Each structure stands twice: as C-alpha cells, then as structure tokens.
Amino acid sequence: MSTMHAIRVHTYGDVDQLQLEQIPQPEPQEGEVLVRVHAAGVNPLDWKIRSGWMKSIMPVAFPYVPGNEFAGVVERVGPNVSTLRPGQAVFGQSPGGTYAEYCTAPVRTLAPKPTALSFDEAATVPIGATTAWQGLFVAGELQAGQRVLILGASGGVGTFAVQFAHSKGAYVIATTSARNVAFVRSLGADTLIDYIQTRIEDEVHDVDLVFDAVGGEASTCAFSTLKRGGKLITIAGQPDEAQAQARSVSASFFAGHPSADLLGTFACLIDAGQLRTSIAATFPLSEAHKAHELSQSGHGRGRIILRVTEHQDK
Structure with missing residues (x-):
C-alpha cells in the first residue's frame, strides 16, 4: 500500500x-x-x-x-x-x-x-472566493447601487468579497486595520474604516447588507448599521436573532458550497486580470x-x- x-x-x-x-x-x-x-x-x-x-x-x-x-x-x-x-x-x-x-x-x-x-x-x-460570491449574491442578494459593509475586508474571504461587491456596482464600506487600508482600497472599497480606531456604529448607517467575516463584538455592533429590512450574513458564528428581530432586519449564518462551475468562473476572471x-x-x-x-x-x-x-x- x-x-x-x-x-x-x-x-x-x-x-x-x-x-x-x-x-x-x-x-x-x-x-x-x-x-x-x-x-x-x-x-x-x-x-x-x-x-x-x-x-x-x-x-x-x-x-x-x-x-x-x-x-x-x-x-x-x-x-x-x-x-x-x-x-x-x-x-x-x-x-x-x-x-x-x-x-x-x-x-x-x-x-x-x-x-x-x-x-x-x-x-x-476556492473557499474564500466561493464563500464571498455565494454569501453576497445568493444569501445576501446584493444588487448594483446597494450599500454593503464588509467586516474583515483584508482576510481570506474579505478580499474577494470587496472585489465582487465592487464589480457588481455596489457601494463598498470595508473594515480593516490601518496598515491594510491602501491594499483594501486598491481592491475596490469606497469607504475604509479602521476598526481599531473607529466604532463602525458611529460612522456607518443605512446599509443594505452586512457581510461579516469577523464575528463576535464586530458582528453585534454591525446590526445598528443596517437599514430597516436589511440583511446580515455572517460566516463567523451564529448571529443574534433577538437583536435582528428588534431592529427589523434578518440575520443568518452562511457557509459556501463547492462548485466546479464557480471555480471555472473565478479562473477566467483571474486569467483576465479581473480578480486578485x-x-x-x-x-x-x-x-x-x-x-x-x-x-x-x-x-x-x-x-x-x-x-x-x-x-x-x-
């Protein structure tokens, strides 16, 4: 053997x-x-x-x-x-x-x-791009012209989420550390939030979708950034359903599903220089x-x- x-x-x-x-x-x-x-x-x-x-x-x-x-x-x-x-x-x-x-x-x-x-x-x-794509467009139903807040924008999932949301025509608000601000901006983020220096709930309001790749306190604070009827999609733990109901928003945990077709799409985008x-x-x-x-x-x-x-x- x-x-x-x-x-x-x-x-x-x-x-x-x-x-x-x-x-x-x-x-x-x-x-x-x-x-x-x-x-x-x-x-x-x-x-x-x-x-x-x-x-x-x-x-x-x-x-x-x-x-x-x-x-x-x-x-x-x-x-x-x-x-x-x-x-x-x-x-x-x-x-x-x-x-x-x-x-x-x-x-x-x-x-x-x-x-x-x-x-x-x-x-x-494979995991980062698949999770970002399906989380934004399948679970989150993100549309052109909507506002999306991406928590953890410089991570293995967040980097793809920023690029996909930008390519869709959404307004992208992204959280990252100060040393990664220029990098995340280069991916297509419109507004950058240094999560160490700034409370997102003080600066961000009326977003249609929160895509959460961080979890914990950041996820909890992000509820107040959503507009009524907005969505929070998290890949980092179970969201607080009680808080979601109190704010008239929806919240759900999401995990990506493998797809050869999606991987082929990503390969084409990468080889065309449209995905980093x-x-x-x-x-x-x-x-x-x-x-x-x-x-x-x-x-x-x-x-x-x-x-x-x-x-x-x-």
Whole structure:
C-alpha cells in the first residue's frame, strides 16, 4: 500500500495536536480523482474544528486530516471520470482533508487551475472566493447601487468579497486595520474604516447588507448599521436573532458550497486580470502548527498557505 505524509489530529486541543504522520494514500472512488497536493489553504475554520469550538455543529471522527482547499496535480482518476485527466493542474476543495501529500476530491468540487497563478496562489481561492460570491449574491442578494459593509475586508474571504461587491456596482464600506487600508482600497472599497480606531456604529448607517467575516463584538455592533429590512450574513458564528428581530432586519449564518462551475468562473476572471489573490504567509507542511497560530491571531492579509511540495511551476 502506498503511503504519504499528512497532518492528523487525534483529539480536540491546541496546536500540539497537529501531528505529522505517515499514513496510507486514499483511493479515488467513483466520480473522484486522486490529487498530488502542492499547496493547501489554512482557514480559520480549520483551527476552530481542531480546538473543539465547532464540535456541536461540525463533529469529526478521529483521527482526521485537517484542511479543505488546495491546488495540485491529478495523479489518477476514479471510475466514471472523464472531465479531468492525470497530469492536469487543478484547484478546489476536498472533504477528506488537504494537509497531506495526496487527497481525493469529487470532480464536482474541482476545476483546472488558473494559468496565471502558482499553486500557492491558486490554493488561496476556492473557499474564500466561493464563500464571498455565494454569501453576497445568493444569501445576501446584493444588487448594483446597494450599500454593503464588509467586516474583515483584508482576510481570506474579505478580499474577494470587496472585489465582487465592487464589480457588481455596489457601494463598498470595508473594515480593516490601518496598515491594510491602501491594499483594501486598491481592491475596490469606497469607504475604509479602521476598526481599531473607529466604532463602525458611529460612522456607518443605512446599509443594505452586512457581510461579516469577523464575528463576535464586530458582528453585534454591525446590526445598528443596517437599514430597516436589511440583511446580515455572517460566516463567523451564529448571529443574534433577538437583536435582528428588534431592529427589523434578518440575520443568518452562511457557509459556501463547492462548485466546479464557480471555480471555472473565478479562473477566467483571474486569467483576465479581473480578480486578485493575496497570500498572508507560507509554511511547510511540517509547520502546520505555526500556520494555525498565525490564523488564530486574526492578523494578516489574504490566506495562509501550507506548501506541501516545492514544485511551484505555473
């Protein structure tokens, strides 16, 4: 049986639970491919699951391999797969864990990698772009001319949300730290709020949609920025339903759903120079604990990446 190096978690806990181990390679089933992972994205959800924060709504079976988004090269295909071929560079999502040298993934969650991006860069896209697009336009029903407040605009989801909302013709108000103001403005934000120096509820009013990638106190304060009948869509925890009702607005938690068609759309936008990506930091697979520590700090611009192999050709 072929083996591979992978990060596994055997019980809920801190970053010490991220163990580099040698385990069997997975086998692609019907409708799946086996991919040699070149780079894996590190999401806040990864450490929230590892720490046990999400066990009531997203329990896991131990041991498990963390991670969901990646970029790599198809190693071999499973039965009834005709849309992808061995040797093809792809990016997308895998339900079986991506902090590993190999992973399997359904073809419906993959697309050919954008030619303009390296594997590291491509691994920043699947979850962030999908969540931003679906959160804004499906759950949030954002329309041209509306006002949207994006909390956490410089993060792995927020950077895409700003670009998509701007391209739609919405007026974009974005929160970020002072050091990222110029960067977020370059993505298309119309008004920038330094969340460290300014209370958003004092400066922002009558928005149609709040897209929340931060959660906690920021999410609570954002309710007062909404106009009557507005929406708060959060990807960072359960919203306060009582406060939503009191203010005559709606509030809901949202998680993106993998889509090969959407990934193909993003690839076209990227290759046309109409969508940008950003890497906050890159770590080798053996330093997954450092990647989680950085993610837990809540600081950085763009997505944290685990480089699984040094082959980084476009």
